[in-house]
Amino acid sequence: xxxxxxxxxxxxxxxxxxxxxxxxxxxxxxxxxxxxxxxxxxxxxxxxxxxxxxxxxxxxxxxxxxxxxxxxxxxxxxxxxxxxxxxxxxxxxxxxxxxxxxxxxxxxxxxxxxxxxxxxxxxxxxxxxxxxxxxxxxxxxxxxxxxxxxxxxxxxxxxxxxxxxxxxxxxxxxxxxxxxxxxxxxxxxxxxxxxxxxxxxxxxxxxxxxxxxxxxxxxxxxxxxxxxxxxxxxxxxxxxxxxxxxxxxxxxxxxxxxxxxxxxxxxxxxxxxxxxxxxxxxxxxxxxxxxxxxxxxxxxxxxxxxxxxxxxxxxxxxxxxxxxxxxxxxxxxxxxxxxxxxxxxxxxxxxxxxxxxxxxxxxxxxxxxxxxxxxxxxxxxxxxxxxxxxxxxxxxxxxxxxxxxxxxxxxxxxxxxxxxxxxxxxxxxxxxxxxxxxxxxxxxxxxxxxxxxxxxxxxxxxxxxxxxxxxxxxxxxxxxxxxxxxxxxxxxxxx
Ligand code: C2O
Ligand code: CU
Ligand code: CU
Numbered sequence: 281x282x283x284x285x286x287x288x289x290x291x292x293x294x295x296x297x298x299x300x301x302x303x304x305x306x307x308x309x310x311x312x313x314x315x316x317x318x319x320x321x322x323x324x325x326x327x328x329x330x331x332x333x334x335x336x337x338x339x340x341x342x343x344x345x346x347x348x349x350x351x352x353x354x355x356x357x358x359x360x361x362x363x364x365x366x367x368x369x370x371x372x373x374x375x376x377x378x379x380x381x382x383x384x385x386x387x388x389x390x391x392x393x394x395x396x397x398x399x400x401x402x403x404x405x406x407x408x409x410x411x412x413x414x415x416x417x418x419x420x421x422x423x424x425x426x427x428x429x430x431x432x433x434x435x436x437x438x439x440x441x442x443x444x445x446x447x448x449x450x451x452x453x454x455x456x457x458x459x460x461x462x463x464x465x466x467x468x469x470x471x472x473x474x475x476x477x478x479x480x481x482x483x484x485x486x487x488x489x490x491x492x493x494x495x496x497x498x499x500x501x502x503x504x505x506x507x508x509x510x511x512x513x514x515x516x517x518x519x520x521x522x523x524x525x526x527x528x529x530x531x532x533x534x535x536x537x538x539x540x541x542x543x544x545x546x547x548x549x550x551x552x553x554x555x556x557x558x559x560x561x562x563x564x565x566x567x568x569x570x571x572x573x574x575x576x577x578x579x580x581x582x583x584x585x586x587x588x589x590x591x592x593x594x595x596x597x598x599x600x601x602x603x604x605x606x607x608x609x610x611x612x613x614x615x616x617x618x619x620x621x622x623x624x625x626x627x628x629x630x631x632x633x634x635x636x637x638x639x640x641x642x643x644x645x646x647x648x649x650x651x652x653x654x655x656x657x658x659x660x661x662x663x664x665x666x667x668x669x670x671x672x673x674x675x676x677x678x679x680x681x682x683x684x685x686x687x688x689x690x691x692x693x694x695x696x697x698x699x700x701x702x703x704x705x706x707x708x709x710x711x712x713x714x715x716x717x718x719x720x721x722x723x724x725x726x727x728x729x730x731x732x733x734x735x736x737x738x739x740x741x742x743x744x745x746x747x748x749x750x751x752x753x754x755x756x757x758x759x760x761x762x763x764x765x766x767x768x769x770x771x772x773x774x775x
Pocket of ligand 3: 699700701758759760763764768
């Protein structure tokens with residue numbers, strides 16, 4: 281690969297700089313509070329037999345020391361907290377056996393995948409305690425960072441909060457050819473961001489107040505891959521972070537402490553048409569974004585969640601800030617003290633199918649109004665407080681039917697004062713507009729979850745996927761897990 285003149289000059293400069301300014305020792309490292317080693321989750325690539333890739337997962341209870349000296353009771357998949365990064369290729373058939381050893385029923389949902397409804401792992405594929413369930417499906421979509429998590433009816437919030445989630449990476453040939461940072465654990469890292477609340481004995485504290493029931497669970501401690509205040513030491517000058525907001529309810533406005541720009545290369549469902557250079561990125565619960573950061577200047581940088589991630593007015597806004605729901609969060613330090621600048625360059629164009637999703641393909645239009653009833657919030661989960669089109673989730677009601685392989689335009693109207701990240705199963709959609717304007721950043725790519733702020737309207741072009749099943753529904757819902765558990769969810773069949 282040819283080295284550009286700019287790169288050459290940069291390398292000369294950093295080389296000279298290193299000679300003139302010796303690096304401070306470890307003790308003087310910037311951001312000393314970030315001293316825990318960054319956790320690189322284990323990768324599970326399954327066991328191949330023929331063209332089937334088999335995975336064996338067990339959901340179980342565990343214990344993890346997040347805040348020494350306290351051990352915290354947790355849930356995990358093949359481990360104490362969270363699960364392995366599952367990895368498969370487009371064209372593979374995966375067969376994933378899920379054993380439930382939790383002591384309560386659960387499910388595992390493959391978030392972002394296009395797959396038959398009976399394999400989706402939603403509330404209808406419940407696994408009894410002590411039982412197991414096998415999902416089998418073809419990977420028909422392009423390279424992307426997807427994830428999996430519990431989708432237990434009325435219990436998704438508490439189960440994910442305790443750790444029942446993990447990342448699922450899909451690879452493909454087109455993405456292999458791009459020359460992007462892609463050495464796992466070296467210059468390519470999953471980054472699962474979750475806010476949690478711990479009591480003085482180190483126990484996880486779940487929803488315990490009326491405002492939290494309304495806004496969803498927010499915590500003051502951020503975990504990254506299950507670690508508090510991690511330091512990611514890297515040896516490469518260009519690194520790729522696969523960000524997943526795995527929080528129950530908190531939206532993050534992510535930025536580096538020195539406001540450096542970074543490139544967003546992918547959203548929920550795969551690559552954007554081209555890298556987008558930004559200085560901040562808003563990520564709502566359920567959303568993913570892949571970013572590439574240049575750290576060849578060798579300065580440690582702190583990833584922050586800034587205030588003002590969501591827009592809320594009046595009483596709701598006041599409650600947000602009073603309760604610490606909109607606090608600034610320090611998330612992760614990347615320490616490139618030993619990094620060597622490579623000659624990697626981002627491609628100008630990236631492979632994506634988003635541009636093939638044109639509005640003129642649509643054969644149906646639907647509208648979804650998200651709403652909530654105020655002043656009735658004491659009812660716990662399963663109440664009728666959060667609604668879509670005036671109705672709360674009912675397992676026995678199918679809200680509509682769509683045609684396989686068709687495209688629909690969905691208008692999602694938020695009639696409530698608070699934000700709702702709207703998620704649809706079995707699809708990667710295109711965001712056509714937010715309040716009439718074309719979206720930017722990671723919203724230019726294929727998505728399965730989109731943030732809809734109070735009083736906003738987003739319009740989506742939603743492809744329906746090829747699988748027909750008149751009896752098993754897919755879900756659409758708010759990915760604020762407390763809102764989902766309290767009824768802001770509906771069901772559709774493709775048939
Ligand atoms: Cu990530 Cu229906 O869920
Ligand atoms: Cu999903
Ligand atoms: Cu919501």
